[in-house]
Amino acid sequence: MDRKWWKEAVVYQIYPRSFMDSNGDGVGDLQGVILKLDYLRELGIDVIWLSPINKSPNDDNGYDISDYRDIMDEFGTMQDFDELLHEAHLRGIKIMLDLVVNHSSDEHPWFIEAKKSKDNTYRDYYMWHPGKEDGSEPNNWGSRFGGSAWEYDENSGEYYLHIYSKKQPDLNWENPALRGEVYDLMTFWLDKGVDGFRMDVINMLSKAEGLPDGKVREGFKYGDGVPLYCDGPKIHDYLQEMNREVLSKYDIMTVGETLGVNVEQAKLYTGADRNELNMVFHFEHVFLGDGKLGKWSPGPWKLTELKTIMSRWQYGLREDGWNSLYWSNHDQPRAVSRFGNDSPEYRTISAKMLATCLHMLQGTPYIYQGEEIGMTNVRFDKLSDYRDIQTVNAYRDFVGGEQLSHPEMMESIYQRSRDNGRTPVQWSAGSNAGFTEGTPWIGVHENHKEINVERDRKDPDSIYHYYRKLIQLRKEHGIIVYGTYDILMEENEQIYAFTRTLEEEQLVVICNFSEQLPVFEFPRHIQFSSKQLLISNYTVDTNDEIATITLRPYEARVYRLV
Incomplete structure (x- = not known):
């Protein structure tokens, strides 16, 4: 397999508005990021992905850009950014920027x-x-x-x-002059020394010819344009031109946010000979449990469904392309609330299990700020406490349209609102979780007194130190990056188990996604002469036989076999 630095990296996503406020105005900023660079170096990450920092009126928290070559006033100045880039590079940390070029602000x-x-x-x-x-x-x-x-x-x-807010008009990529402007602004940042781009909704650049009507789904007033504005007829022409004009001239990391893509489409974006992108974010696993109103009518999901999705992507991009691995981001609820168990009894153990599962898959893992301490979803009392334009508008449409009651909608918001991932990072048990000395732009989770960085760093058995160990293992064992994936116990509804294989070496990854005590039967076809427990989220006697293992709630183990 072709070895690349971006395959071996661990990425940490920072949503600057909620990360760390250095000046007391209640909004996170670039100097706040600089203050925490040593923390991130201690965690062990290789790349910071910064959500948009460009000048913006903030209709959609920076995803509406009014000047692509300047910094948002609330976040600081270009001098602050240059300092951040310099200080990150001194610590061996690369910086990846958000590139938002499907649309601009209407104030551009x-x-x-x-x-x-x-x-x-x-x-x-x-x-x-x-x-x-x-x-x-x-x-x-x-x-x-x-x-x-x-x-x-x-x-x-x-x-x-405007596929998004009316203050986010879509750019016309049919126009070569517009494309030239975009390539120029990308070059501007890369020449500064930026190490890559996360490309916002990048598969929306080419719309279907003639802009035909979309199918109107039950419960919706408007047509579904996704099949008509995603993966349009010229998208690969545009990305290959972008690669030719800009990306190929730098040793950088590129990841495209690609709503609705399947594995076969992803190969077109990420194939080694396609000259487009390094990897893409797909959405299949985060759509699990969506009901007829999408995420606003969430229902149950099965582990077998999750395993089917993950395996499809693992096998599909095994020979060509590369996976992005994530549980959460700025648009998703908190990982432990969504895929684990955020109750006081199981939060820590299930957060470690989720981390084990994700970081042992093949692909580049992404950690979203606060995930490394097991931050959870928030339940604000009132709709007015929410800041997300998508959440507020969905309430207006579905409650106002009498499709959902107020209690039903609020429960959906508690489960799926984007603001779940946007509450300030919980640095300490102090005022405003140590995020700001002012009034935070969005409420701080009340559980920050129990869940915070300061406490986790002091506890050697914390989620934070577990993440540090996972990241260190990735640096020590090439099999975690380059080993091939094969699923075990495919039909089991409690256990997600798989192997990773590289030449004579093999890993067996065992994750219990339940409160139950399921039994893992070691596959007879796997032969080995010695075993090593690489990591586990419970205390395990390393001399125990592993032919049959009764797993504890949310238990995770990784064995290295030779």
């Missing part, structure tokens, strides 16, 4: 110009269309943030497309 100079007239030079930087003959929107697509995906402009009598 390009869009301000585009609105002035139909013959303005920048008009064609965006997707403008006249309405249908009856004056209605050009098609029936719904915005991913609720309502129509089209906004009417009185001045020109045309609509512009």
